[in-house]
Amino acid sequence: MDLSLLGNLMGDDQQLVERFVAIFKTQVPGQVSMLPELCEAQDWEGLSTALHSLKTQFNYVGMNGFAEQMRSLEEQVDSGQTDGISLQIRNFTQEFQQSWQP
C-alpha cells in the first residue's frame, strides 16, 4: 500500500487515513469475493458497479496494479464484452487473495 495519495486527499489527517485503511482491510476482501458470484449470476450492472467501486478504493491506497485491472474489467463489462470475463475475474480474485496481507 502507498498511502501518500490518501494522506493528501485527507489533508494529512493521520487518524482519518488509519481509519480508512482499517475499514478497507475489513471490507475490500469481501467485496472482491463477491465478484465471481456477480459474474456467475450474469449481473453485469452489479458487477460493473462493484468493479467501479473497487477501482477507486485501490486507487486511494496506491494499489495501482489492481486499480488498473478493475478499470479494464469494468470497461469490458460496460461494453458488453463479457465472454472471457469469468476467467479474468477468477484470476484476479486468486491474485488478490495470494498477495493480500491484512
Added chain:
Amino acid sequence: MEQPHLLFIDDEVQYSELTKEYLEMKGCRVMLKHDGQAGLDAFKSHPFDLCVLDIKMPKKDGFTLAEEIKQIDEAIPIIFLTGQSLKEDKIRGLMLGADDYLTKPFSMEELYLRIRAILKRVKVQEKTRVCDQYEWGQSRFDPELRQLVVSGETIKLTSIEAKLLKLFCEHQNKVLTRDVAMIGIWGDEEHYRGYSLNVYVSKLRKFLKADPAVEILNLHGEGYKLIFKPGVAS
C-alpha cells in the same frame, strides 16, 4: 447559512463515511446514502441545501437521480463526483444543471471548499431575491410583508400562511412534498402537523380563489403543486 444541510450519495462506503465526518467537523449537517433510490427517498422527505452525487451507483445512477431531484427542486445545487477523466460524464452532468463536479479520487478539503463556494453564491442570489415579490395573474405576494393582493383585495397572511405560500412560490409548477412543506414551516420533524397543513392549504386556496391564473393541486401520496397558468387573463 449557518449549518448547511447536505445530501451526500456515494456507494463507496469507506471513503464517504469519513468524508461525511470531515464535512460535519467543518460545520455541515450531512445525510449519507449509498444508493440512488435511497438518496431520492431522502430528498423527498427532507429539505437540503445541496446534493453531492456519485455517478455510478447501484439501483439508480447519479444522472437519473439528478434529473428526478431537479424535477422536485430545480434550484437545488448539485455537485457530481465523476470517474477519472470521463469527459462525457462531466459534460452530461453540466447539461443536467450541475453546479460543479469533482474527479475521483477527490480531496475532502476541495469538496468542502467547493460546497462552501456554491452555497455562498446561492446565498447572494437568495439575498437578492428576498426583496422580490411574486406576481402572477391578478395576484401579488410579498413574503417579507406577509401580504397577498388578489384582484385588488389585500390579505394579511399569518406567519405560517406566508411561509407556506412562499414554499409554493419557490416550487411553482413543481411538486411540493408534504414532508418538505412541513419541515419548511415547522422545522422539527417531531412536530409534524399533517392535519394543520391541510387546513393551511385550504386557506390559501380560498384566498387565491378569485385568481384564475393560479391553482393548488392535490397530488395523492406526494403533496401539492402550485400551478401558475401563463396566458390566463390578468
